[in-house]
Amino acid sequence: MVEVSRTVPAPPEAVFEVLADGWSYSGWVVGSCHIRDVDASWPQPGARIHHSVGGWPVQLEDTTVVLAVEPGVSLELEARGGALGTARIELSLAPDGEGQTVVRMAERVTSGAGGLVPESVLALVLGPRNRESLARLAALALGRWRGTGESQP
Template identity: 40%
Template sequence: MARNRRLILSPPSTVWDLLADGHRYHEWVTGTQRILGADAHWPQVGAQLRVRVGAGPLTLDDICTVRICEPHRRLELEARAEPFGAARIAMQLVPWGENTLFLLEWHPLRGPGTRMHGLPVDYVASVRNGMMLTKLARIAVREHRGALPRP
């Protein structure tokens, strides 16, 4: 399992707003080229987000399904990219003063990733997820600052 954490210098409500907008995942999820569609009831349990992932001409269509949703606190997705199987992506937002401690876990559920699970795969996932959290933090901070009243 790959685990990452990041202190985001904005409140959980700002971070949650980004998670709750399926059409914005391409802005911060590393490897996402574009959003193909998001269910209108995203991020409610059962809602799906269809994305194209990859690098350059090597692409793959992925479906993320919401498995657990506790608004402003927790979002768990099952990301499925055939023929590579599926993974659990668990995101938790912990209030930390006026900021957010964002906890992210990635764990393969089905497919080749379960057999290759271990140090090399977890390391690559951890690096990717670290880049993703850096992007998410930048966007959340920018949006939080933009929402603050001007003196």
């Protein structure tokens, strides 16, 4: 399992608001390039985001499904990547001081070709990718939170 974390200068509900907006997925998930559809029940368990991964002209159309959710606290996803495999992603949010959130992202390949790659090699790829994903998530959450007129720390 590859795990990264980041402190976001916004409260957990502001971060979760981005996670709860399936249409924002390609704005923060590195590698996701296009959202084709989002189930109306997102982010409830079983709901799916239908997305494309990769860069044009080589794109893979696939889905990400919600496995579990605790609004404002956690979101567990299963991301499917065709022959590359399937991964389980756990996102957890913890308040850290006044108006800050520690976001933890843990990813584990559960099937497919990615499962044949040693974890140490996966960490070299997924670690930087997931740190960048959390940086993008933080920027979106902070931008939305500032846009609400909430007082800043």
